[in-house]
Amino acid sequence: MSDALIPETPEEAEAEPIKQRKNGLYPGISDELAENMKSGWADTELHGLEPIAQASHTAARRAALSARFPGERLVVPAGNLKTRSNDTEYAFRASTEYAYLTGDLTQDGVLVLEPAGDGHEATVYLLPRSDRENGEFWLDGQGELWVGRRHSLTEAEQLLGIPAKDVRELPAALAEATGPVRNVRGHDAGIEASLTDKVTAERDEELRVFLSEARLVKDAFEIAELQKACDATARGFEDVVKVLDKAEATSERYIEGTFFLRARVDGNDIGYGSICAAGPHATTLHWVRNDGAVRAGELLLLDAGVETNELYTADVTRTLPINGTFTPLQRKIYDAVYEAQEAGIAAVKPGAAFRDFHDAAQRVLAEKLVEWGLLGDLTVEKVLELGLQRRWTLHGTGHMLGMDVHDCAVARTEAYVDGILEPGVCLTVEPGLYFQADDLTVPEEYRGIGVRIEDDILVTADGNRNLSAALPRRADEVEAWMAGLKG
Numbered sequence: 363m364s365d366a367l368i369p370e371t372p373e374e375a376e377a378e379p380i381k382q383r384k385n386g387l388y389p390g391i392s393d394e395l396a397e398n399m400k401s402g403w404a405d406t407e408l409h410g411l412e413p414i415a416q417a418s419h420t421a422a423r424r425a426a427l428s429a430r431f432p433g434e435r436l437v438v439p440a441g442n443l444k445t446r447s448n449d450t451e452y453a454f455r456a457s458t459e460y461a462y463l464t465g466d467l468t469q470d471g472v473l474v475l476e477p478a479g480d481g482h483e484a485t486v487y488l489l490p491r492s493d494r495e496n497g498e499f500w501l502d503g504q505g506e507l508w509v510g511r512r513h514s515l516t517e518a519e520q521l522l523g524i525p526a527k528d529v530r531e532l533p534a535a536l537a538e539a540t541g542p543v544r545n546v547r548g549h550d551a552g553i554e555a556s557l558t559d560k561v562t563a564e565r566d567e568e569l570r571v572f573l574s575e576a577r578l579v580k581d582a583f584e585i586a587e588l589q590k591a592c593d594a595t596a597r598g599f600e601d602v603v604k605v606l607d608k609a610e611a612t613s614e615r616y617i618e619g620t621f622f623l624r625a626r627v628d629g630n631d632i633g634y635g636s637i638c639a640a641g642p643h644a645t646t647l648h649w650v651r652n653d654g655a656v657r658a659g660e661l662l663l664l665d666a667g668v669e670t671n672e673l674y675t676a677d678v679t680r681t682l683p684i685n686g687t688f689t690p691l692q693r694k695i696y697d698a699v700y701e702a703q704e705a706g707i708a709a710v711k712p713g714a715a716f717r718d719f720h721d722a723a724q725r726v727l728a729e730k731l732v733e734w735g736l737l738g739d740l741t742v743e744k745v746l747e748l749g750l751q752r753r754w755t756l757h758g759t760g761h762m763l764g765m766d767v768h769d770c771a772v773a774r775t776e777a778y779v780d781g782i783l784e785p786g787v788c789l790t791v792e793p794g795l796y797f798q799a800d801d802l803t804v805p806e807e808y809r810g811i812g813v814r815i816e817d818d819i820l821v822t823a824d825g826n827r828n829l830s831a832a833l834p835r836r837a838d839e840v841e842a843w844m845a846g847l848k849g
């Protein structure tokens with residue numbers, strides 16, 4: 363990566379810090395060059411663009427938002443680039459709220475719903491194409507010469523189905539505007555600064571909570587995206603199985619890199635840091651260091667998901683015998699988790715409580731732990747009452763899934779944790795058993811074994827559909843599938 367303008371001598375570099383050089387005409391540029399760069403460029407405006415596939419869905423989502431907050435100005439920013447170091451930035455990912463309401467994924471965008479009549483008029487504020495006349499095209503670090511062509515505002519209007527304006531006009535417009543306003547916080551400090559004396563934390567939070575709860579039930583476009591994410595994720599797991607012998611020669615990092623390749627080729631990114639946990643690392647719930655050894659005879663717990671280009675992610679876990687065959691003890695523990703997951707999935711249906719699938723899975727795991735003699739003379743009922751199984755089950759059995767891996771995270775308790783399932787809800791069912799390497803309360807041979815099985819389950823009108831069913835779950839099916847891929 364090169365700097366926007368390279369100083370010709372060290373003295374020049376000293377005299378003119380990089381930021382200043384980027385923001386203004388650099389002294390080494392002659393008037394003739396500056397003039398020369400203004401012209402001689404073709405008109406590349408695109409005409410007659412078709413709306414994006416989800417344009418009608420984003421319109422319906424904006425209508426629901428409008429109906430909830432009549433008469434109020436609503437501001438939903440995409441967010442800005444974040445510095446990684448010096449003048450390099452992290453890859454940009456638009457805020458979930460903005461992407462959900464616009465389908466647009468570009469940095470610095472802001473959706474504004476302006477009260478009008480009975481409802482609102484939507485405007486999306488975007489960075490327009492770079493001006494060639496004032497030099498920003500090639501002298502600014504965010505000029506199109508450096509970062510690539512953007513859509514013109516007219517093109518963006520056609521694609522998104524929303525009127526578009528120059529985002530650089532927005533802070534002043536917001537500062538001048540009167541009347542009630544709410545803003546989704548945490549994404550755009552500049553927008554927040556222009557609204558400081560007009561908003562309250564409490565009212566802004568109500569907007570964020572509404573947008574979290576609005577995403578609990580997925581529309582047809584979102585369900586198709588989640589299926590796409592699961593299908594790509596299944597291909598990524600197959601990729602990993604095919605290179606397990608190479609991973610054995612290197613480390614968990616090889617598995618992480620293999621899955622990431624699939625995520626970038628078939629989607630936008632991974633939806634969260636891949637957990638590539640071999641051997642005892644499987645007992646660390648969020649093992650993302652992925653720098654450990656991969657050894658035949660041990661298990662690999664792989665928890666990973668591809669995020670689609672429209673930002674919907676899968677969240678799938680498989681626990682695989684690295685050499686292709688479970689040992690009897692690994693299989694005993696695996697089968698218990700499988701049975702718990704089956705019980706959990708069976709409890710996912712319209713009208714059921716969100717808590718039901720967790721309770722169903724926990725009961726099976728408690729039964730197994732009692733059966734194996736790990737809880738002394740206690741009955742299953744007593745174990746569940748005291749929650750003692752949790753020493754080895756550790757986490758909740760699942761969560762909502764969508765654009766965020768832990769989707770709808772700020773929904774109110776009554777709408778989520780204490781809520782009732784309905785068609786269109788998508789959640790993970792992911793029971794596990796984890797015996798820490800230093801757990802002296804279990805027989806030595808259990809120590810260092812961790813098993814989780816996780817699938818992405820859509821609630822349908824008459825039950826559920828497993829979106830990640832392309833990947834086998836039952837122990838013998840897993841072994842056969844691995845053998846087939848390595849064959």
Ligand SMILES: [Mn+2]
Pocket residue numbers: 677761790792816
């Ligand atoms: Mn999960």
